[in-house]
Amino acid sequence: MPKKIAAGNWKMNGTRASLPDAMAIAATPAGDCAVVLCPPATLLSQMGTEGLALGGQYCHPNASGTHTGDISAPMLADAGATYCITGHSERRADHGESDADVCAQTEAAWSAGLVAILCIGETLAQREAGETLAVLTAQLNGSLPNGATAENTVIAYEPVWAIGTGKVASPDQVAEVHDALRAQVGPEMSLLYGGSVKAGNAAELFALENVNGGLVGGASLKAADFAPIITALAAS
Numbered sequence: 001m002p003k004k005i006a007a008g009n010w011k012m013n014g015t016r017a018s019l020p021d022a023m024a025i026a027a028t029p030a031g032d033c034a035v036v037l038c039p040p041a042t043l044l045s046q047m048g049t050e051g052l053a054l055g056g057q058y059c060h061p062n063a064s065g066t067h068t069g070d071i072s073a074p075m076l077a078d079a080g081a082t083y084c085i086t087g088h089s090e091r092r093a094d095h096g097e098s099d100a101d102v103c104a105q106t107e108a109a110w111s112a113g114l115v116a117i118l119c120i121g122e123t124l125a126q127r128e129a130g131e132t133l134a135v136l137t138a139q140l141n142g143s144l145p146n147g148a149t150a151e152n153t154v155i156a157y158e159p160v161w162a163i164g165t166g167k168v169a170s171p172d173q174v175a176e177v178h179d180a181l182r183a184q185v186g187p188e189m190s191l192l193y194g195g196s197v198k199a200g201n202a203a204e205l206f207a208l209e210n211v212n213g214g215l216v217g218g219a220s221l222k223a224a225d226f227a228p229i230i231t232a233l234a235a236s
C-alpha cells in the first residue's frame, strides 16, 4: 500500500512567528498518514517537532561548492529534513530548471538520504491541446532517475493552472492522470495531488483510488486550514 502523505509547501512564506502553526500542525491527529512540512530553509532547524517530518523545497545537485545563495541536500538533512521537493513548477518556470536539472537534484536528494517529492504538471495550454498525459510522461521520464523506489520517491501531480489559482482540477481530471501515473510507477509509490487543495475539496480528492495525499501550498500555512486536510486524508 502506498503511504498516505499530507505535505505542506510553505514556499517563500514564514518566519519564526509561524512556528506555533507548525506545532499545531504537528499536534493534529494524523492516523496512518505522514505529515510533512516544507518551510523556508531558515526555519528547518527550528521546526523539529515530534509528529512532523520536514522537507526542503529544492536542493542543488552538488553537495557543496561555490554557489552563492544555494542550498544542498546534505545541508537540508543536517537541518532536520527527511524529504525534499524537486521539480516544482515555480522553480521550473522561475529558474529555468529542466527535466535534466530536476533529475540531478533528485539524485542529490537521494544521496543525502532524503525522500524526493518530485513534481510534474501540465500548463493550461498543454491541457487544452490534449497533451496532458504526453507532457507528464515526458516529464516523468526526463526527471525521475533510474533507481526510483517507493522508499526514496513520491510523485506530486500539480497542474500548473491549478496552483494558487483556486481552480482545482476536477476529480475526473485527477483520476485520469493518477491512474496513468500508477501504471507507470507501480503499485507502491505514493502519488500526491497538488493545486488549490483546501478543506472543502480534500475529501473528494483523497477518495480517489490512486490519490495518496496532497502537496498543499496556501492552505498549509495555517494550522486551522491544514488540520482539516490532514483529517480528511486520515479518514480516506
Ligand SMILES: O=C[C@H](O)COP(=O)(O)O
Residues within 6 Å of the ligand: 009, 088, 158, 162, 163, 164, 165, 166, 194, 195, 196, 197, 215, 216, 217, 218, 219
Ligand atoms: O506545492 C504546492 C502547490 O504548488 C500547490 O499550491 P496551492 O495549494 O497554493 O495551490
